[in-house]
Each structure stands twice: as structure tokens, then as C-alpha cells.
Amino acid sequence: MDMEAKSCNNLTISKIIIPTLVSLKKEQKTSLVKVGNVVFGGSEVIVIGGPCAVESEEQLFETARSVKKSGAKILRGGAFKPRSSPYSFQGMGEDGLKLLSQISKETGLPIVTEVMDTRQLELVASYADMIQIGSRNMQNFPLLKEAGKCGKPVLLKRGLMATIEEFLNAAEYILYQGNNQVVLCERGIRTFETTTRNTLDLSAVPMLKHLSHLPVIVDPSHGTGLRWMVPDLSKAAVAVGTDGLILEVHFKPEIALCDGSQSLDLEEFTNLMSDMRKIASAVGREIL
Numbered sequence: 001m002d003m004e005a006k007s008c009n010n011l012t013i014s015k016i017i018i019p020t021l022v023s024l025k026k027e028q029k030t031s032l033v034k035v036g037n038v039v040f041g042g043s044e045v046i047v048i049g050g051p052c053a054v055e056s057e058e059q060l061f062e063t064a065r066s067v068k069k070s071g072a073k074i075l076r077g078g079a080f081k082p083r084s085s086p087y088s089f090q091g092m093g094e095d096g097l098k099l100l101s102q103i104s105k106e107t108g109l110p111i112v113t114e115v116m117d118t119r120q121l122e123l124v125a126s127y128a129d130m131i132q133i134g135s136r137n138m139q140n141f142p143l144l145k146e147a148g149k150c151g152k153p154v155l156l157k158r159g160l161m162a163t164i165e166e167f168l169n170a171a172e173y174i175l176y177q178g179n180n181q182v183v184l185c186e187r188g189i190r191t192f193e194t195t196t197r198n199t200l201d202l203s204a205v206p207m208l209k210h211l212s213h214l215p216v217i218v219d220p221s222h223g224t225g226l227r228w229m230v231p232d233l234s235k236a237a238v239a240v241g242t243d244g245l246i247l248e249v250h251f252k253p254e255i256a257l258c259d260g261s262q263s264l265d266l267e268e269f270t271n272l273m274s275d276m277r278k279i280a281s282a283v284g285r286e287i288l
Ligand code: PEP
Pocket: 052, 078, 082, 114, 133, 134, 135, 136, 157, 187, 219, 222
């Protein structure tokens, strides 16, 4: 039985090639990635909260103050949005970055925000504490290379159709440029299933942690597309060993310009935080 399990395990691993810099070496622990005074990869499960997109001062500031009070450690909010339709709200651009930086100073929350193009990188990096590379750009190799040189920690989201091997190779591009401050994010993959926006692959968490030393976080908002499902899958993510979560939260999801149907309202987020604390302590982790 033991032998069987062993050979099965060897077979599984031998099918894929894990690039050097991201791979987990013998006895190695999860690497620590620092974003301001926040540390990914330790015993604390780091929660990132905030709106999908920065829409206005009122929307961002009210949401940010509330998620901070509930225990979020980092504020999210897109200023440059990758939208499927060119007619959809594309984000506030630099004005959005300015609002993020203003509320970051007030609340003390570091900010993570998306960069879609190498031409935006310098601007975004001048405001952000952590650069987000979105799903659609996971294999934008010039962007990965530049992110590797930008001097900021990077949140790399798994591509819509990316295998674990492709995901880890994308991260390798960033590390290869000398930036080892990378956090991996499972955000759901495209499958045959249509009831959810994506299929949240929670098995990616133990698999990535088995293969790589990089911290791994989960995005149940994009992973499901369904607000009512986000709390259960967030708790499941904590149970399965995630190092953090990124959650879309909006002060009025019903009027959100982007992804309102998967955004928690302020009270739902507060309640979820207290539920997740119980799961965290049951699995030897903590949410402060
Ligand atoms: C986001 O987090 O704002 C986003 C666009 O996510 P993804 O790249 O995972 O679709």
C-alpha cells in the first residue's frame, strides 16, 4: 500500500517540471513576502479587502475604512480594469491611484492594484505597495519581466486556463529578474461548468504549497462570481491552508460599476472575518 502510494506520487510529480527558483527545496519553509508591515507566508492568514474597481472617493473611502475596522490588512482596488467589453467602465486611471494612496495614508493599509501593461508599470508602481498581475496577463511575458525589475512585491493571479506548471513558470519569470517577493493567487479556472463564473480550484492551494515555497492566496470572489458562495469558499480556503484571501467588498454592491454580484457588502465582510478566525485557529493559523 505504501509502495503504491509512493510510485503514484512519483508519477504525478514526474509529469511536470517545476522551474528552479520557485520550487520548494528540501526542508524549505514558505518564503515570507512583505508588503509594508504585512507579511505573507507566516502563521497569519492575510486578508485583502476592497472594491473590484475604484469608482469614487466616497465608495473607496467608506469601503476602506470599514474593511480596515473588520481586520483586513491590505486594501485592494483596480484603477486600470481589464474588462471583457470595451464599453464597460475601464477604471479611473491615475485619479484612482491617487485616491488609493490618500486612503492608504489615512488608514495605514498598504494597497494592491493591477497593472495591465508595461507602459503603465512605472506609474502604478509609484503609488502601489504591491503590484497585481491579473489573470488575463499571467502569460504577458514582457510584463512579467518588468514586474521582476520594478522593486515592488507582486501578486500574480493564475491565468483563466493556466495549469499549475504554467502558473509556476510565470512566477519564475519574475523571480528570474531578481524579485522574489511574489505571492501566488488561485482565482478560479475556466471549466465546462457554467453555474459559477469560474471553478475555484482549491486543490491548487496544497499543490502549489507542495511544489513551491511561494505564499499562496485565494480569490473566492472571481473564483465563484457569486456573493452568496464567497463566505463558504473563503472558509474552505482557510481550512485547506491558504496564506491569505483577496475579497471584493463594496459599500453598496447593488450600484457597483464592476463585479457587484460577487462583492460582499460591509456587514457580510465583517461577519465573514469573524467566522474565518474560528477556522484559522482550528487549523493552527490566525487572523488578527
Ligand atoms: C481583479 O482582481 O480585479 C481581477 C480583474 O481579477 P482576475 O485578474 O483574477 O480576473
